[in-house]
Amino acid sequence: MFITETQVRVRYAETDQMGVVYHSNYFPYFESARAESIRQLGFTYADMERMGVIMPVIEVQCRYLRPALYDDLLTVKTTLKELPVHHKIEFHHDVINEKQELLATGRIILYFMEAKTMKRTTMPPELLEKLQPYFT
Amino acid sequence: MFITETQVRVRYAETDQMGVVYHSNYFPYFESARAESIRQLGFTYADMERMGVIMPVIEVQCRYLRPALYDDLLTVKTTLKELPVHHKIEFHHDVINEKQELLATGRIILYFMEAKTMKRTTMPPELLEKLQPYFT
Amino acid sequence: MFITETQVRVRYAETDQMGVVYHSNYFPYFESARAESIRQLGFTYADMERMGVIMPVIEVQCRYLRPALYDDLLTVKTTLKELPVHHKIEFHHDVINEKQELLATGRIILYFMEAKTMKRTTMPPELLEKLQPYFT
Amino acid sequence: MFITETQVRVRYAETDQMGVVYHSNYFPYFESARAESIRQLGFTYADMERMGVIMPVIEVQCRYLRPALYDDLLTVKTTLKELPVHHKIEFHHDVINEKQELLATGRIILYFMEAKTMKRTTMPPELLEKLQPYFT
Numbered sequence: 276m277f278i279t280e281t282q283v284r285v286r287y288a289e290t291d292q293m294g295v296v297y298h299s300n301y302f303p304y305f306e307s308a309r310a311e312s313i314r315q316l317g318f319t320y321a322d323m324e325r326m327g328v329i330m331p332v333i334e335v336q337c338r339y340l341r342p343a344l345y346d347d348l349l350t351v352k353t354t355l356k357e358l359p360v361h362h363k364i365e366f367h368h369d370v371i372n373e374k375q376e377l378l379a380t381g382r383i384i385l386y387f388m389e390a391k392t393m394k395r396t397t398m399p400p401e402l403l404e405k406l407q408p409y410f411t
Numbered sequence: 412m413f414i415t416e417t418q419v420r421v422r423y424a425e426t427d428q429m430g431v432v433y434h435s436n437y438f439p440y441f442e443s444a445r446a447e448s449i450r451q452l453g454f455t456y457a458d459m460e461r462m463g464v465i466m467p468v469i470e471v472q473c474r475y476l477r478p479a480l481y482d483d484l485l486t487v488k489t490t491l492k493e494l495p496v497h498h499k500i501e502f503h504h505d506v507i508n509e510k511q512e513l514l515a516t517g518r519i520i521l522y523f524m525e526a527k528t529m530k531r532t533t534m535p536p537e538l539l540e541k542l543q544p545y546f547t
Numbered sequence: 548m549f550i551t552e553t554q555v556r557v558r559y560a561e562t563d564q565m566g567v568v569y570h571s572n573y574f575p576y577f578e579s580a581r582a583e584s585i586r587q588l589g590f591t592y593a594d595m596e597r598m599g600v601i602m603p604v605i606e607v608q609c610r611y612l613r614p615a616l617y618d619d620l621l622t623v624k625t626t627l628k629e630l631p632v633h634h635k636i637e638f639h640h641d642v643i644n645e646k647q648e649l650l651a652t653g654r655i656i657l658y659f660m661e662a663k664t665m666k667r668t669t670m671p672p673e674l675l676e677k678l679q680p681y682f683t
Numbered sequence: 684m685f686i687t688e689t690q691v692r693v694r695y696a697e698t699d700q701m702g703v704v705y706h707s708n709y710f711p712y713f714e715s716a717r718a719e720s721i722r723q724l725g726f727t728y729a730d731m732e733r734m735g736v737i738m739p740v741i742e743v744q745c746r747y748l749r750p751a752l753y754d755d756l757l758t759v760k761t762t763l764k765e766l767p768v769h770h771k772i773e774f775h776h777d778v779i780n781e782k783q784e785l786l787a788t789g790r791i792i793l794y795f796m797e798a799k800t801m802k803r804t805t806m807p808p809e810l811l812e813k814l815q816p817y818f819t
Contacts, residue, residue, distance in 0.1 A: 287718075287728075288571065288711040290564040292617055297560050298468040302435035303696040310695075310754065320695075321754040332434040336472045345564055346718065346729040423582075423592075424575040424707065426700040428753055433696050439560040446559075446618065456559075457618040481700055482582065482593040570740040574707035604706040608744045 277355040277409040281311040285347045295342035302335060305368045305381050308351035312366075316405040328399055330364070330385040337381040347372050358403075358410040362386050362395035413491040413545040417447035421483045431478035438471060441504045441517050444487035448502075452541040464535055466500070466521040473517040483508050494539075494546040498522050498531035549627040549681040553583040557619045567614035574607060577640045577653050580623035584638075588677040599662050600671055602636070606656040613650045620645055630675075630682040634658050634667035685763040685817040689719040693755045703750035710743060713776045713789050716759035720774075724813040736807055738772070738793040745789040755780050766811075766818040770794050770803035 283304050291297040310320050320330065343349055352369040359365075368381040389396045398406075419440050427433040446456050456466070479485060488505040495501075504517040525532045534542075555576050563569040582592050592602065615621055624641040631637075640653040661668045670678075691712050699705040718728050728738065751757055760777040767773075776789040797804045806814075 284715065284718075286711050286715050287563055288569050288714060291559055292562040292564065292566045293465055293467065294564045295467070298471060299435040299438035299560065302438075303694050306696060307692065307694050310692075319754060324753075329429055331429065331431070331478075332475060334472075334474045335434060336470075338470045339468060342467075345732075346727060420579065420582075422575050422579050423699055424578060424705050427695055428698040428700065428702045430700045435696065439558050442560060443556065443558050446556075455618060460617075481596075482591060565737055565739065567739070570743060571707040571710035574710075601701055603701065603703070603750075604747060606744075606746045607706060608742075610742045611740060614739075 277312070277406060279308075279312040279315050279353050281308045281351050281353070283307060283349050283351060285343055285345050285349065287345055290345050293342075295344060298337070298339060301337055301339075301343075301370065301379055301381060302383075304349065304351055304370065305353075305366070305383055308353045308368055309366055309383070312353045312355075313402070316402070318402050318405055323399055323402065324390070326399055326401075327390050328396060329388050329390045331388060332383060332385050333363075334384040335381065337379055339379050341372075341376055341378045343370065343372065343378050349378070355406070355409075358406055359387075359398055362388070362397060364398065413448070413542060415444075415448040415451050415489050417444045417487050417489070419443060419485050419487060421479055421481050421485065423481055426481050429478075431480060434473070434475060437473055437475075437479075437506065437515055437517060438519075440485065440487055440506065441489075441502070441519055444489045444504055445502055445519070448489045448491075449538070452538070454538050454541055459535060459538065460526070462535055462537075463526050464532060465524050465526045467524060468519060468521050469499075470520040471517065473515055475515050477508075477512055477514045479506065479508065479514050485514070491542070491545075494542055495523075495534055498524070498533060500534065549584070549678060551580075551584040551587050551625050553580045553623050553625070555579060555621050555623060557615055557617050557621065559617055562617050565614075567616060570609070570611060573609055573611075573615075573642065573651055573653060574655075576621065576623055576642065577625075577638070577655055580625045580640055581638055581655070584625045584627075585674070588674070590674050590677055595671060595674065596662070598671055598673075600668060601660050601662045602657040603660060604655060604657050605635075607653065609651055609653040611651050613644075613648055615642065615644065615650050621650070627678070627681075630678055631659075631670055634660070634669060636670065685720070685814060687716075687720040687723050687761050689716045689759050689761070691715060691757050691759060693751055693753050693757065695753055698753050701750075703752060706745070706747060709745055709747075709751075709778065709787055709789060710791075712757065712759055712778065713761075713774070713791055716761045716776055717774055717791070720761045720763075721810070724810070726810050726813055731807060731810065732798070734807055734809075735798050736804060737796050737798045739796060740791060740793050741771075742792040743789065745787055747787050749780075749784055749786045751778065751780065751786050757786070763814070763817075766814055767795075767806055770796070770805060772806065
């Protein structure tokens with residue numbers, strides 16, 4: 276497994292009139308956590324797009340257990356349970372607050388696609404070789 | 412079943428650099444579709460909050476089949492398959508573009524809660540009696 | 548002058564924990580009002596992008612007089628005071644609620660630019676000829 | 684003067700189909716920079732709200748000189764030029780990328796208001812005494 280942790284501070288813009296983070300605003304947190312996850316391998320999603328591979332989101336799921344509040348410093352724990360062999364990759368995210376309470380859990384499925392042809396492809400070898408050590 | 416349709420025009424702000432609507436931006440479309448759904452019954456979610464009942468989102472899921480594009484006039488079809496008897500309500504949403512292509516399907520679970528006590532409650536009778544005719 | 552009016556319903560996602568529309572969320576309302584403004588002329592901003600002309604925002608200003616609230620049906624009045632002759636165009640927006648209260652006034656300056664070269668250009672003749680009758 | 688610097692990483696969600704950060708998404712960057720600015724004084728905006736004082740945004744302005752791009756690590760320089768004596772406070776923000784290019788400059792005016800009465804008030808003494816040393 277490949278597990279990373281990144282932190283995100285809740286912005287006022289992300290709250291709603293219920294006084295909590297609006298439910299869809301967790302997805303940019305997850306996106307940012309995936310980006311930091313890849314960055315910790317010495318690669319970036321931006322690099323991958325420059326190489327012509329994009330990763331559209333195909334399916335998302337999120338369960339909300341406790342509310343995230345304005346100015347909370349959240350930890351997003353990102354887990355890649357399996358090394359993707361085909362065009363599909365699945366990330367799991369746990370959102371934890373400073374009191375160590377689990378606030379939400381998400382699951383995001385993305386595809387590797389060639390930007391030019393919009394055809395499915397596989398993970399670029401540059402990223403694959405950095406991930407492989409975590410799955411042996 | 413209670414089924415309604417509402418329309419939403421894609422804003423530039425909702426696109427991302429892939430040239431499509433960013434995945435989390437479908438959830439405000441769903442929220443807006445639920446609000447219009449309730450409005451068509453002669454009630455509003457805003458009324459319900461003024462009565463002291465709030466509806467936090469507990470779980471979401473969305474599958475993305477085809478991209479929504481800038482300026483698309485989307486139809487969001489909202490379905491309530493079962494009349495909620497307890498604190499839980501589940502909506503299904505289908506997003507369809509002007510070519511009648513299905514772009515995405517979502518499922519949203521919300522709870523009825525008393526704003527003051529933050530305890531679970533049931534659907535306000537004012538809304539229940541308007542919904543009941545659709546489920547007999 | 549060219550003046551149009553369009554309506555926008557406030558989404559829950561656009562409120563913040565102060566119980567009002569977060570200040571930056573007025574800008575997508577303005578964007579949407581500009582798009583509808585052009586559409587009323589029988590042209591669309593999407594058409595313009597397909598013709599290779601983009602309109603980046605160069606400067607914005609907004610004054611907030613009264614809060615917009617969840618579920619408010621806002622009218623955005625969009626005014627083009629002068630027909631642009633060079634690369635610059637300036638829109639004025641007034642946001643009015645159902646009680647006819649003025650909530651906010653905005654001013655947005657955009658440039659016409661060629662997407663390919665990223666050089667400044669002028670308004671496409673297709674749009675200019677539709678606007679000209681309003682300025683004579 | 685009181686000057687602070689904070690960093691923000693551009694999210695994919697914040698870009699639009701022009702391939703740049705959508706203009707209104709700079710305002711949450713500014714908001715976050717103001718929050719960090721106050722935090723560096725050993726106080727937080729969240730503390731202030733808990734004390735019953737809120738700070739609605741009254742006016743904003745922003746000029747966009749160069750685009751911010753996905754994954755850019757931006758520095759937001761926040762300047763308080765004058766110590767506010769009445770209900771009004773004005774912040775200046777400069778957004779700079781990793782190449783030290785100035786991307787945007789913003790100016791935000793907020794009021795201090797009592798949440799309960801919605802009447803104008805002045806900066807809480809707890810914050811004032813921390814700021815005063817920078818203005819003598």
